[in-house]
Each structure stands twice: as structure tokens, then as C-alpha cells.
Amino acid sequence: MSENESRPVVVGVDGSPASLAALRWAVEDARRRGCAVDAVTAWHADYGVMIGPLPAEVFADVSPQAMKAAAQRVLDRSVEGLEGVEIRRILVEGDARDVLFKASADAALLVVGSRGHSRIVEAILGSVSAYCVHHASCPVVVVREVKVEQDHALAATAAPLTPGPLL
Structure with missing residues (x-):
């Protein structure tokens, strides 16, 4: 070997x-390679958007312990149900871009999903997949989310979306 x-x-x-599709792709690739899969989930508490005091029940849901437990459940x-290769579950506190970049140092391959956000959303939030493609220490595969084609009749009857109130 x-x-x-x-x-x-x-x-x-x-x-x-998209990440579930990437996970399935990674398992199949690892099966062919004869290696393990490191399934990595990153979590972090980001309180930057919270303003003012929070009710105790809301604070309990956004506590670091609750966020870590929710990430572990995800x-x-x-x-679940994926077989054929060893899958190691790795939960790391931190920004997903940094966590995956560091994990790529010891990887044969890094696989990420692409949610296919609009250019505006990616400019504001950043793209984890784009960051990985440009910075990872190993080859990167980006698996795009499978798009389900909507019924054209339904699309024709839907109200048009506007960016906000028109003045």
C-alpha cells in the first residue's frame, strides 16, 4: 500500500x-482507495448577530454546549447507514474553512459540498468550498448539490421575487 x-x-x-452528497462520494472514493474517511464537522459560537439580553431558554439553545451537541447529532x-469503509467522526470547534484546511494537511483528498449560493451570498458569507480549493494541502473535490427541477407550470404561477420594496 x-x-x-x-x-x-x-x-x-x-x-x-450538498455535504451529504459529498460524504457519499467520499465513501465511494475511499472504498476504491482502500482507506478511511474522516467525516469532519466544524462548529463555533458566533454571537456577533445577537443584540441585547437573551431570554434564558434562547440562551440555552445557543450555549457552546448546546451548539456542540447539535453539531454532534448532525x-x-x-x-448513519454508510458502510464499507472505516468512517471516523471528527467534531472540531472552529471556522469550517480553517478546520478543513488543517485537516487537508494529512489527507489524500479533501471532499466538500457546494451549496450553490448566489454570488452575492458567497461574497458576504464566503465560500468554504472556494477557500478549500485555493488553500488545501491536497487535491480537492467539490460535489455540487443535486438540483431538483421544479414543475414549469408551478414556476410560471409563482409570484416574481423582488429585492425589496420598490420605491
């Missing part, structure tokens, strides 16, 4: 349809 085959396939998992549910 070569050195590359003993290195894991690392995949970013956040529970989104990771556990995401890997």
Missing part, C-alpha cells in the same frame, strides 16, 4: 444536502 492510500479521504459534513445522523 502506498503512502497516499494510507492517508484518509477527508470530507466536510454540515448536514446540508455528524452522527449524516454517517
